């Protein structure tokens with residue numbers, strides 16, 4: 001029998017988003033419209049409006065070269081989840097994840113964490129960090145399962161880190177360059 005997680009990763013493609021065009025911005029808005037306010041708070045640490053182009057672009061930090069996004073795409077092309085990777089030191093990325101509120105608990109978050117780890121290894125990154133609100137038990141459970149260790153509380157946040165030892169080669173097939 002195929003494990004659930006594999007089935008999910010087969011169903012939802014993880015794609016590295018390097019540039020945003022109009023149709024991708026529209027897809028981001030559709031995704032933002034499907035987020036419950038509490039999920040937005042858990043992701044960004046505070047309530048946040050995600051209505052205008054500016055608000056959506058700023059939330060997902062799409063316009064700075066230090067940031068990358070990995071999208072989990074449903075078979076119909078809709079965004080099911082987003083992992084954001086922000087370069088905070090030369091070899092350290094900070095990770096943020098959010099899954100569409102009506103698509104949670106299908107393994108999408110776990111797939112995005114695996115894709116983020118692969119992407120970081122391909123970039124030769126040595127350390128992945130995440131800051132998670134104390135009351136965010138789902139994410140704290142998920143990130144511990146992915147191998148991150150708690151490095152300590154900072155105020156209302158719990159800090160997590162994953163040390164990455166080996167670099168991995170980029171995918172060979174040019175046709176799938178964007179698949180993480």
Ligand SMILES: CC(C)(COP(=O)(O)OP(=O)(O)OC[C@H]1O[C@@H](n2cnc3c(N)ncnc32)[C@H](O)[C@@H]1OP(=O)(O)O)[C@@H](O)C(=O)NCCC(=O)NCCS
Nearest residue numbers: 039042043097098099104105106107108109110138139142
């Ligand atoms: C946290 C979040 C990303 C998890 O995404 P997801 O796709 O629902 O998670 P998965 O289905 O991959 O879950 C993987 C594992 O995480 C744990 N988990 C996920 N949601 C959970 C919940 N509500 N309660 C308890 N454990 C949970 C479970 O161990 C789960 O494995 P299982 O389903 O086999 O028991 C999602 O709930 C979310 O977007 N929350 C709002 C934003 C947020 O909190 N972002 C994190 C801040 S960086």
